[in-house]
Amino acid sequence: MRDRKISESTIHRLSHYYRALTTVEREHFDTISSKELARREKLTPAQVRKDLSFFGSFGTRGLGYPVKELKAKIAFILGIDRSWNVALVGVGNIGSALVSYKEFGRQGFNIKLLFDNDQRKIGSNHKGISVLGMDDLERQLRENKIELVILAVPASSAQAIVDHIVNCGIKAILNFAPIKLKVPDDVFIRTENMVMELEYLSFSLVNNLPRQSSRKKNLTGFGSARSIARGFDRGSV
Amino acid sequence: MRDRKISESTIHRLSHYYRALTTVEREHFDTISSKELARREKLTPAQVRKDLSFFGSFGTRGLGYPVKELKAKIAFILGIDRSWNVALVGVGNIGSALVSYKEFGRQGFNIKLLFDNDQRKIGSNHKGISVLGMDDLERQLRENKIELVILAVPASSAQAIVDHIVNCGIKAILNFAPIKLKVPDDVFIRTENMVMELEYLSFSLVNNLPRQSSRKKNLTGFGSARSIARGFDRGSV
């Protein structure tokens, strides 16, 4: 169990397990095997066991994992056994949709503050929260003990705003601007890039990929039809 | 160049290169080295060259890559050297935000049709597009040559609706419902799970991870403080 290396994908899968376990719990199962959990998330049983084993031994040989307890352990590992105070910066299209997005609150991510630098928006009300100006940022983030910021501003102003946010001591940012933001090493940032996902689908369609199963993530078979037909220079092929 | 295996991450990085090249083009550079492209996207030069080499030899030794041409090649590979007709199903919070989201159109993903099964929403207008009922789905998708559907409906109804969409012959779906949808093997589906990204940030915060650099994706150092302090059963540790 020494020098564990926990990959980003392991953490993402924990999120999936957590959601699956929520369902399993509603179905009144007390235990679940790695096999069944894997089936529900289209993974392999070994993958499930390996992922969980990084964090401890939660199961019982011969029996499986206790649903409630495993769910609680994963919540603990992910840090969602508590609630988080969240501020949202940028109350445009995406921003205002996110204020109303129920899944955040359901998982304990509570949007407490809204900010925008547009004078016309300041003071307006979204779901009972009134929009503050960026001047108030630092004081309000501190007073409301905000630990996490969702950034939904245009790409052009994102870097300046993220600098400001970082100066206020925020260590975790979920960014919706389609741009690579620079932050100090001790600040965590994740970027949601919705266009990139559409581009991935576009790539899949035009290259007629054999659909990736959940077990094999490699996309073989690129090329033949599309690349040769349209004259790619592709070295030795 | 035989049996290339093109990974999901390679495709995602192509999207990044494409965006970087758009900027580089605006800055009036004619050529760019793998080193400079890597610097802008926080990758290694070797990674850039390897990614591109899967698809051909686009550069000139000693000089670098021609910006305009490389951008065009990547657009071709990703299938974004054309526009796509997109339909959006589910005109709730997220859905109506996406209708106005300019980045989609900017990359040639044009939302042409809106659908909802809420009688009150049918006929209403969003950005000049009027919302249709689900009964019209099949006919309208065909008549408007829709190839890609964005699904922004509640998790509870997502599977039923995706079944319907698949029956209409759609082969690519961008799903915003936080649920694992079942689709046939020849249908591509990508899921945007915004809560999962917050959970990842939450995990990072509570486990005080050393921030992942862009080169090393492994998160070492989980455990000590948090897990032992709160009494994880962790086998041999």
Next chain:
DNA sequence: AATTGTGAAATTGTTCACAGCA
């Protein structure tokens, strides 16, 4: 009998290092 937990093997992905070319 069933299922976990985990080293070892297999596979996949990244980086190195250098030949080859402009």
Next chain:
DNA sequence: TGCTGTGAACAATTTCACAATT
């Protein structure tokens, strides 16, 4: 000389396979 393209080396991740346990 500078930089690409790529096989080989290395690293990370996944899967296998089986001992351990209930």
